[in-house]
Amino acid sequence: MIMDLYVLNSDFKRLDIISYAESVIWTKRYFSVGDFEIVLPASRYLLQLFQSSEERYVMRPxxxxxxxxxxxxxxxxxxxxDKIIISGSTYQGFLKRRIVWGQKILKGTLLDCILLGLVVDNAIDDSTIEGRKIEYLAIRPNIVAExxxxxxxxxxxxxxxxxxxxxTTICTAFGLGWEIYFEGGKLLFNLYxxxxxxxxxxxLPIVLFSPEYGNFLSGTYTxxxxxxxxxxxxxxxxEGASRKMAAVGNASGRSRYEVFVDQSSLSSNDGEISDIDYMIQLRTAGEEKLAEYGTSETYESTVDPEGNYQYGIDYNLGxxxxxxxxxxxxxxxxxxxxxxSEDENGYTCIPKFENVEG
Known part of the structure; x- marks a missing residue:
């Protein structure tokens, strides 16, 4: 039997429980926004339910x-x-509705730069520009203290x-996950x-996925x-010879792979930002870009949901x-x-693994 699904209105109040979906794909990501797809038998009721001018959300018990x-x-x-297919993003997708408004200098601790410099300034505090606050969104309490x-x-x-x-860029660079979840009547932004x-x-107990243990059913290594x-x-x-430049990396010979990074949008504000700080910002941008161009070693595998490790109990995202x-x-x-994913053939769980240095 496919999982029950709760349909919520724009105030996160339950409108209906759907227990007859034909298939559900539910994807969460550690560094970035997740997504979903649900296939339902078509009906006028469902079309009206999801096609409403009021926003709709879906949650699992x-x-x-x-x-x-x-x-x-x-x-x-x-x-x-006939089918109705609904899709969209995790609650993280609310942050796709905002930009970093104008130039933002992030300088301080990692948590303060993400929580205050980015999320609060652009999605919670609208004292500077009215209307930018995302209703219900807040920072998870005690996140810094804990x-x-x-x-x-x-x-x-x-x-x-x-x-x-x-x-996503900052979290990826520092190995942090981020999420937004609904609890206590609020959408809570969390880092972990x-x-x-x-x-x-x-x-902690070791978690090892291997055919030898029967928990690694099939997969692709790349x-x-x-x-x-x-x-x-x-x-x-x-411009020209007066353009400010910074070099990142020191490989040589055939082991050297070069890339040009255009950061002309980085401004010193006519000297308000010192040359030293400006060069730090250029090098930071270069380091982040090189992280995007790294070698990739990944495994995608179907694991046995009834094996010796249970997702959400023995291991989690991140x-x-x-x-x-x-x-x-x-x-x-x-x-x-x-x-x-879940359909008439049962439940499957497919983790994606990325190599960790060190």
């Missing part, structure tokens, strides 16, 4: 991370029956980026770090350096675990995405 309905599609098929991870000082300039992209369940620690770069020339403000396959490939990896 026991899961505070809900989904925003962004697309409703009606398909007609004489042989297989933080157990690193919280280094950073310096970065952001101008006009999508707010969701700006948060996955737990280390690999051989590299001795505090090593990709197609777009690899390790040296960046970062160009900031100015956790670091061990994987090995029958060809001797072993890696310490982070779970960066989990696709849960």
């Amino acid at each position: 026991g899961d505070p991370v809900g989904m925003i309905v962004e697309k409703v599609q009606l398909t007609t098929d004489e042989e297989n029956g 933080w157990e991870g690193d919280n280094p000082d950073i310096e970065k300039q952001v101008t006009d980026d999508l707010l969701s992209d700006a948060v 770090k996955g737990k280390d369940r690999s051989y590299g620690q001795n505090m 090593f990709d350096k197609t777009n690899y770069k390790n040296v960046a020339m970062v160009a900031g403000e100015g 956790d670091i675990v061990e994987v090995e396959n029958e060809y001797g490939l072993t890696s310490r990896v982070r779970i960066t995405e989990v696709i849960e």
